[in-house]
Amino acid sequence: MTDFQEMDRRGLVLVGCGRMGGAMLRGWLARGLEPGAVTVIDPKLGSDWADKGLRVNAPLPDDPAVLVLAVKPQMMADALGELPDLRDTLVISVAAGTTIASFENAFPDSPVIRVMPNTPAAIGQGISAMIGNAAATPAHLDLAEALMRAVGRVVRLQSEDQMDAVTGLSGSGPAYVFHLIETMAAAGEAQGLPAELALELARMTVAGAGALAVDADEDPGVLRENVTSPGGTTAAGLKMLMDAETGLPPLMLRTVAAATARGRELGAAK
Numbered sequence: 001m002t003d004f005q006e007m008d009r010r011g012l013v014l015v016g017c018g019r020m021g022g023a024m025l026r027g028w029l030a031r032g033l034e035p036g037a038v039t040v041i042d043p044k045l046g047s048d049w050a051d052k053g054l055r056v057n058a059p060l061p062d063d064p065a066v067l068v069l070a071v072k073p074q075m076m077a078d079a080l081g082e083l084p085d086l087r088d089t090l091v092i093s094v095a096a097g098t099t100i101a102s103f104e105n106a107f108p109d110s111p112v113i114r115v116m117p118n119t120p121a122a123i124g125q126g127i128s129a130m131i132g133n134a135a136a137t138p139a140h141l142d143l144a145e146a147l148m149r150a151v152g153r154v155v156r157l158q159s160e161d162q163m164d165a166v167t168g169l170s171g172s173g174p175a176y177v178f179h180l181i182e183t184m185a186a187a188g189e190a191q192g193l194p195a196e197l198a199l200e201l202a203r204m205t206v207a208g209a210g211a212l213a214v215d216a217d218e219d220p221g222v223l224r225e226n227v228t229s230p231g232g233t234t235a236a237g238l239k240m241l242m243d244a245e246t247g248l249p250p251l252m253l254r255t256v257a258a259a260t261a262r263g264r265e266l267g268a269a270k
């Protein structure tokens with residue numbers, strides 16, 4: 001169990017409890033965060049959060065340990081406008097694009113940490129990247145890391161400039177993988193498999209390969225070669241998939257570049 005002592009004592013405020021905020025909250029509660037210490041601010045909170053002992057749309061505690069901002073970047077200004085002054089509270093934002101500087105305007109002198117998580121956090125399998133402002137002390141960074149470690153792995157960035165690329169890779173990445181499952185299943189169907197069977201094969205292949213990629217000592221390239229018999233079926237498939245002109249490499253390059261650029265645009269729109 002993670003040590004949530006500071007949050008249990010002073011409180012944690014979550015602003016925005018949709019797909020990402022909800023995924024993190026589910027993980028924190030499962031890891032032992034005291035529900036009564038959590039104030040959730042979300043005007044239309046879903047009924048699945050009822051009867052969990054959370055403080056829902058209630059007045060904020062006087063001096064919460066952490067404020068987690070998980071609203072859409074486009075809604076951030078409105079959400080910030082509704083919050084009282086906070087002095088000793090660690091401000092954590094998971095919003096794509098939205099820069100640390102924009103939070104420093106709203107919370108002068110406050111420690112601010114930008115975190116980019118992803119939705120596998122809901123089952124403790126997320127990966128979060130984080131970077132803090134000058135007011136964020138090592139203790140603040142450790143506190144944020146403890147929170148995010150409760151829902152997966154954590155990496156610390158060297159510079160905020162890396163955050164848009166992180167967003168384009170691991171923040172958005174689960175969607176790319178879900179689409180990979182969809183396209184593999186459709187391709188199996190095109191080869192004559194029933195839809196349900198094709199989906200099950202695609203889903204478990206991606207899940208198993210992902211787990212092996214994490215567990216194994218070898219790089220993904222070696223794991224790929226382990227599947228590929230000379231002159232066999234995989235080699236025939238990979239000839240298409242790895243084509244430098246028409247295959248996955250240029251497509252993935254364009255995909256992550258487009259997501260990264262959108263992150264930059266969202267930041268510039270502030």
Ligand SMILES: NC(=O)C1=CN([C@@H]2O[C@H](COP(=O)(O)OP(=O)(O)OC[C@H]3O[C@@H](n4cnc5c(N)ncnc54)[C@H](OP(=O)(O)O)[C@@H]3O)[C@@H](O)[C@H]2O)C=CC1
Binds near residue numbers: 015043044072078094
């Ligand atoms: N989804 C993902 O995979 C990831 C998302 N993020 C970031 O997380 C943030 C949230 O994204 P996501 O969870 O997908 O979005 P959602 O729309 O699912 O969640 C946002 C929630 O905030 C609520 N909300 C809107 N305005 C306010 C307000 N003023 N005060 C409090 N709550 C408010 C929304 O309510 P309503 O629906 O009624 O408007 C909604 O429930 C974004 O900034 C995104 O960039 C980061 C990493 C991954």
Ligand SMILES: O=C(O)[C@@H]1CCC=N1
Binds near residue numbers: 167
């Ligand atoms: O699509 C988005 O903008 C958010 C950020 C990363 C994942 N979802």
